Amino acid sequence: MMTKEKIILGVDPGTTVMGYGLIKILDNKPFLLAIGVLELNKMEDHYLRLQRIFNRIISLIDEFLPDELAIESPFFGKNVQSMLKLGRAQGVAMAAALSRDMPIFEYAPLKIKMAITGNGRASKEQVAAMLQRYLKIPQESMLPQMDATDGLAAALCHFFQSTRPQSNAAYVSWKDFMHKNEKRVKTPKN
Numbered sequence: 001m002m003t004k005e006k007i008i009l010g011v012d013p014g015t016t017v018m019g020y021g022l023i024k025i026l027d028n029k030p031f032l033l034a035i036g037v038l039e040l041n042k043m044e045d046h047y048l049r050l051q052r053i054f055n056r057i058i059s060l061i062d063e064f065l066p067d068e069l070a071i072e073s074p075f076f077g078k079n080v081q082s083m084l085k086l087g088r089a090q091g092v093a094m095a096a097a098l099s100r101d102m103p104i105f106e107y108a109p110l111k112i113k114m115a116i117t118g119n120g121r122a123s124k125e126q127v128a129a130m131l132q133r134y135l136k137i138p139q140e141s142m143l144p145q146m147d148a149t150d151g152l153a154a155a156l157c158h159f160f161q162s163t164r165p166q167s168n169a170a171y172v173s174w175k176d177f178m179h180k181n182e183k184r185v186k187t188p189k190n
Helices: 046-064 080-099 109-117 124-134 146-163 174-180
Strands: 005-012 017-026 029-039 068-072 104-107
Touching (some): 005 146, 017 046, 017 146, 080 104, 109 146
Parallel strands (some): 005 068, 068 104
Antiparallel strands (some): 017 029
16 A cells, blocks of 8 residues: 655656656645656767766755656667667666665556556657646646656556555466465366
8 A cells, every 4th residue: 555645756768868757646646746858968978978867866866855766667679789878877867766775666668658548559649648638737847858758657657556456366377276266266066
């Protein structure tokens, strides 16, 4: 069960643009706290970009005091160099959260899209539109960069995942299922 009040920081890691969103949970309802991007494309040095990501995550943590970090996991693409850089950006954001003893929750892009729109193949625009409706975000507060709404989507996905009832119905076999559900399963009489 969730506590009465919680703040979740969501991050869409990137080395060109990093998106983030913060939501506050009050009485089990999410509200937008902040949404933004960190633009890194003007910086030539990849290591300085990583330092900026670390510093920005730290400043967001210090300003908003989130309880948890929800981060989008890198997807597997064909360009190995891009994947490596994205993994570094994600790792630096995670290291910033860990330096403040913040729990981290990682979600695949497909899982985030599914949680927000009900469709794992939804476009970034569809995700943004659903977030705007669900969180009642005024049009003037929406940013043109979809990285911002992707970060916000990670936070809201984590909220949805953490409020789902946890099932302890893990089964190792059909026999195990039948044993744990004797009242639900009718066994044939010989």
